Amino acid sequence: MSDALLAVTNLRTVFRTDRGVVEAVRGVSFELAAGETLGLVGESGCGKSVTAMSLTRLLREPPATILPGSSVRFRGEELLDASPARLRRIRGAGIGMIFQEPMTSLNPVLRIGDQVAEAIREHAGGDRGAVRARVIELLGRVGLPEPAERYSAYPHQLSGGMRQRVMIAIALAGGPDLLVADEPTTALDVTIQAQILDLLADLQRELGMALLLISHDLAVVSQVADRVAVMYAGRIVEQGRVPGLFRAPGHPYTRGLLRALPRLDTPPGPLPAIPGRVPDPRERLAGCPFAPRCPEVMSRCETDDPPAFPTGTGTARCWLREGEA
16 A cells, blocks of 8 residues: 555564574565554464564564564654664654553553653653643543542552553553554453453544554454454464455465354354464474465475465465465
């Protein structure tokens, strides 16, 4: 899409360890338009969070290295060439980030109001009274009850859902055009999960932000995303629009994930599982990385890595889709 707010091209991120080179992200490419929601889904360890952290260079380098040939363009600017000072301006003011576990992301010895205020001062400035008023406004906007009283609370005094709302307030403090939400409903009960997802959708409509929603839960993504990208073994194996991809998935891995979702009409008993295991990220993959687990594997799948073929709903890296478009 020519008007992409975020364009990621051939992103490759590795970690150099004592046990060898770990290829965490292997040639990931996707685009995100202003105001759009993209869901990035896959099993734990497939590279979703490393992809998100690579966007604004939040990984410690070394041991992480983003390889030459990778590109991350935000509003037309190449972030992988940006200076540390420029990246600090973009983080928060351009791209806001909600991290996976709020209890470890929030400082346990600082009041939550002070932590939100720090983000506001970094990007907008203002005197003490104006900053405090803005903090209370943000805490109210994200649905925290009695925001003026909560200003002085410590993280341990809040519930998990409240802490996640504080993290959302911090992410919004700089007025970002893109919000990256990394597993924002992890460890929350189902009712609170729904509230957080509804809050993100409401804020996105109100503020006109783009949203990159990272999750292992296809059901969560189907509720809020416009498009979905499915990751496996460090690469995107399928992309498409919702609900078309859910109705007619083009990759066997996506079909396996959808079959494993519990449904009201599913008979009692174990849910269908994908056999085998995810490849070790230190392995050199010759063919399709899903071939050892694929129920529709062909001989060429074991030797030739498929490109992204067009499908009726988007693209899929699967030899079964060759020649369909």
